[in-house]
Amino acid sequence: MSIGKTPGLYIHIPFCLGKCPYCDFYSITTLELIDPLLTALLDEAKAQAPKWKAFDTVYLGGGTPSLLSPAQLARVMEGLQETFSISEEAEITLEANPGDIDLHYLQSARKLGINRVNIGVQSLRDDILTFLGRRHRRREALAALEAAHVAGFENVGIDLIYALPGQSLASWREDLSYVLQLPAIHLSCYQLTIEPDTPMGTRLAKGEFTSADEDTQSDFFLATDEYLERGGYIHYEVSNFAKGETFYSRHNQKYWNHCPYLGLGPSAHSFDGRSRFWNHRSVEKYIESIKGSGNAQEGSEILTMEQLRLEALFLAMRTRRGIDLDAFKAAYDWDIWEEKGDVLKDLIERKLVAREGHILRPTRRGLAVADSLGLI
């Protein structure tokens, strides 16, 4: 399926039962605010509707969207369907925590049009789940996957975290060998990034453990790539793998392909192709602003052509798709090959980038240094 330039819709549900010690995303644990928030969300949707009519992807992320009851989920989905034109074959994803979802829940989600679930498994080892401060255990993760399968979801993804303090490559390989047997058509494998202003960051600073060094990270990265590709997954973005192009996350690709997207909810970011704007982070402030003016925008920026080029370049270098030199020239009035030919030829020689016709893409080693590739 082509990504197209049709915008994607992102819904931020900023609630969690507890904060995971490594997470620096915005979320709160005051669940009483869920209903007021949904009201605000749908109001924001209505206010934005004139500018954004059609979407072909919807992504409910968070936070923990699966904290919504089936009724609340229905309220959101029906509200969105009423307000926007969401295409029939749209990809509609729900992010879910293993402990929250059972067969019944997933069946009702399916009825609401949700056709993709992404389950926050994180690990299949209980000791790691404890270290990560997760509420579920391996057993619940497997049960959730099974339930998704039974509920009829074909497009099921799981999140995994790796390159943890003390984790050996052998034990990670073992985990992956098990993952290959699961009915997950999509994998997001994130290397653990310990942000300084998180509880885990504090522990790291105190020296309670050490994070994986760069060489280890690189070894894990390449081993994961190799292992999963051999297992039938396509490594299509730095942290994302899918069993065939059909199962690439269509919504997330919009980010990487510089497509427009509308983000609703606290701290959500939107992009209209030229400018980016974002909402207040605080749930209270968000609700209040929407009540007052129907708008909760905290800031915005209009991207210069140079900024657009830089974004397009570093985003493309994060993907298997890479850069279409001709399309790039047309969209950004920038002939990269003409301007950066020397650097690019050098990178090709060093096997960090490969060129096939008018397509320039990072190699697997290149993907590991994509940030630098964006700086050429």
Next chain:
Amino acid sequence: MKHIRNFSIIAHIDHGKSTLADRLIQYTGVSDERTFKDQILDNMDIERERGITIKSQAISLPYRAKDGESYTLNLIDTPGHVDFSYEVSRSLASCEGVLLVIDAAQGVQAQTLANLYQAMEHNLEIIPVINKIDLPSADVSRVVEQIDSELGLDPEGHLECSAKEGIGIEAILEAIVKRIPPPDGNENAPLSALIFDAHYDSFRGTVIHCRVFDGEVKSGDTIRFMSNGATYRVEEVGRFLLARQKRDCLTAGEVGYIIAGVKTVSDVRTGDTITLDDRPCTKPLPGFKEVKPVVFASIYPIASDDYEDLAVSLEKYKLNDASFVYEKDSSAALGQGFRCGFLGLLHLDIVQERLEREYDLSIILSVPSVRYRFTLKDGSVVYVDNPTHYPDQGSIERGEEPYIRAQMMLPEKYLGAVMKLCMEKRGTNSTMSYTSPGRVELLYEMPLAEVIYDFYDRFKSVTQGYGSFDYDVIDYRESNLVLLDILVNGEKVDALSQIVHRDRARARGLQACERLKEEIPRQMFKIAIQGAIGGEIISRTTISPFRKDVTAKCYGGDITRKRKLLEKQKKGKKRMKMIGQVSIPQSAFLAVLKSDTD
């Protein structure tokens, strides 16, 4: 004349020279609280940050003493670094006395001694002042004891103060009046005035700072510089208060300024004697020396578009720094630039910093070099201060390098370490004498190139800061020289080339490689750094590539954050020089000369 006192404050670094100067200025009422900017005399940012005075400054302080008489106290501030020792000597030559400031907690230090000896050379009255007596760690009696034993001065005559707290200031002013002799000179003799500094004023041109020894000078006079015979018509004379204060004339014994339509400070030579064209004095004041640059390096803009800006900035900078010289230069690796001459490495540092700070330029300096002399097989003689112009090795009959005489003062216990260092630096012809029990004066003849390399830092380090060092360039001596090139990923970087003694080449090559390895950030690919003489590789290091830098997540809101980060990195990269695909930071070019001990 009996109401004039000319004095200077000398001190080891950080012993409180500038604070004391400020306090004297404040006490005598030249500046009130409102105009008082901390440390008025050190008024350049860099001087403040490094705590050293680069240019001399002068100020006249009006003071009514306890004897009921009014005095003019001329404070002449001096630079505080070996690169500028000649300037210091000219400032001291303009005085009759000095305040020798000693930190009550730290006691006598290397520069205290070096300064003392200089003051003694000029037969100045020396008033020891123990500063910072308010510090909890102050040990005044120990310092008094040192004044006697280490400095050989009468401890009875010392003063105690806290410049910071304003304690003991009046006693200092009284001592200046009572103990420093008034200038003696003949007002009726032909004019004889010593130039101790000059600065550039964008409205008036060059302002000459001078001390009049004999005669007088007034506007309308035609003055003559005795070193080159150049004549100028005096437009204005006056004294330095916080601003210039115009006066009818400057007479014998006074310190002040002359404005005489001199275009640039380079037309003025520190230490020169000014006299009147129609009634000249018979001989110039002693001690004049033509200051010549001894260290050379090329300056290149990081972005070649900035070349014109650099040219304009150098021209402006030069207006105020007579000892800085430059000419056009170009490098295969770094493009168009300028070859510059400096008094020493600190001078070089200062020029670099001021160009970056005040003129907002991103520049790169090539590896500094001294000026070598080569006699070629065809009999011709060439001077080479730029490794790029190194003659073809086959055409060289004889190479020579400049030598200095180093004068070092140090406590006896560091003698062994210093001698070892001097020998390592190819020092010869040493002589040694005891100046007082436990204290040694050591003389060595050494190649200047070794001194600019890392000698001073290591000398300070082995003497734990208790040694003082000064040098004079003496002559050229034969030396077995070779050209050491540096290659980065196979590409020769001419700005990193050095002319070195053959015996040192291998060690230098290795050191250069190691330094560059530390300074050049890891990149996406392996970087090979090699040292070569002719075609032969003599040293090699590699910088291993980084293998992972990509962040795990990049969704909606992450994109802006990531872009901003990359924009910042891009900006940083613009401050580096690309050699092939390798980004080399500015610091790498100077680091090549730095030693392990830094």
